[in-house]
Amino acid sequence: METFYNKAKKLFDETDISINGIRPFDIQVHNDQFFQRIFAEGSLGLGESYMDGWWDCEVLDEFFRRIISAGLDRCIRPVRELPVFLKARILNLQDQSRAFIIGEHHYDIGDDLYESMLDSRMIYSCAYWKNADSLDKAQENKLDLVFRKLGLKKGLRVLDIGCGWGGALKYAAEKYGVEGKGITVSANQAKKAADTCRNLPIEIHLQDYRELDEQFDRIWSIGMIEHVGVKNYRTFMRIARRCLKPDGLFLLHTIGGNRSVFKTDPWIERFIFPNSMIPSLRQLSLSWEQLFVLEDLHNFGYDYAKTLKQWNHNVNASLDKLSARYSERFFRMWRYYLLSCAGAFKARKLNVWQFVLSPNGVPGGYDSIR
Numbered sequence: 438m439e440t441f442y443n444k445a446k447k448l449f450d451e452t453d454i455s456i457n458g459i460r461p462f463d464i465q466v467h468n469d470q471f472f473q474r475i476f477a478e479g480s481l482g483l484g485e486s487y488m489d490g491w492w493d494c495e496v497l498d499e500f501f502r503r504i505i506s507a508g509l510d511r512c513i514r515p516v517r518e519l520p521v522f523l524k525a526r527i528l529n530l531q532d533q534s535r536a537f538i539i540g541e542h543h544y545d546i547g548d549d550l551y552e553s554m555l556d557s558r559m560i561y562s563c564a565y566w567k568n569a570d571s572l573d574k575a576q577e578n579k580l581d582l583v584f585r586k587l588g589l590k591k592g593l594r595v596l597d598i599g600c601g602w603g604g605a606l607k608y609a610a611e612k613y614g615v616e617g618k619g620i621t622v623s624a625n626q627a628k629k630a631a632d633t634c635r636n637l638p639i640e641i642h643l644q645d646y647r648e649l650d651e652q653f654d655r656i657w658s659i660g661m662i663e664h665v666g667v668k669n670y671r672t673f674m675r676i677a678r679r680c681l682k683p684d685g686l687f688l689l690h691t692i693g694g695n696r697s698v699f700k701t702d703p704w705i706e707r708f709i710f711p712n713s714m715i716p717s718l719r720q721l722s723l724s725w726e727q728l729f730v731l732e733d734l735h736n737f738g739y740d741y742a743k744t745l746k747q748w749n750h751n752v753n754a755s756l757d758k759l760s761a762r763y764s765e766r767f768f769r770m771w772r773y774y775l776l777s778c779a780g781a782f783k784a785r786k787l788n789v790w791q792f793v794l795s796p797n798g799v800p801g802g803y804d805s806i807r
Contacts, residue, residue, distance in 0.1 A: 445475065452503035452509065468490075468491040471492055480704045484773055501783075506786075539664050540621065550771075559604050566578070587793075593654040605659065620643075621644075651680060655687075657688040687793070691716060728796075729796060731792060731793075733791075741779070753772075
């Protein structure tokens, strides 16, 4: 009878990963129960066993790049995942009654963590590393990329759906002279964003996107639609269309997957982003059909691998300061989150898309900006 160890070894051999090998991407197993656990629990067991200290890997992002490139992340589908799959297919896990769960679970865990991890403006989305040698510069590049694509100028009224800690709105108001509004479902973010944008013509609201009903010249949403869910993409697009003036522009920035899914990874769901979902190109294009004209699509997903690795570096550099509030198990969870995602972007299974959408098409055509 084949042992769990032998079954695991066969899978790892497909990726050139050795068990207890000497290379940086080899897995070091400290508990022999690990092998049975990953076959019983799949992704959830792999992640939780890492949090429990059952295994280690020096270069986690490369470990996951190899696992994901070989398709091993889809090879193990435990029966216990079936109820989760059915729940996601039957229920609307991102309905309005659940809108604020993600804020409480993820974004409200502590500003000190995010202040240590992120750039000086606290932009929690993929940076744009073209012509940048630091995280601050790469995030500024990303903001300028977004605002040049939108043609921001003095006097325009803007809306940021999922405004985070207010860094993008502050930069837009100070550099481009706009005024406007930002919404978030995180109480911590709303409080800090209001302080960040103090004395600027910017309003911050703790609000679900479904409550929006006013018009703006420009709208952007950066890294928020991943919390909307496939059952609500059409509603999200209808509201964005309702809130955008006929001659306006809407920029949507999102992580995107190469295939359509209806639920998220079980480990990510439990520990990082409850009720989240990565959209596919097909799902998004159907959601804006007959509502918007697609003016531009830009994919710079590989930049997210570098962004995530820089965030991990920043957290590691702040461990002494943060350890008073966060446990070693938390840091292992956070490292696993950042570097497993980096591996997925390196494997090109995840992308970063920026769409520029207009209600009726830009007269004379839209000039793409990179």
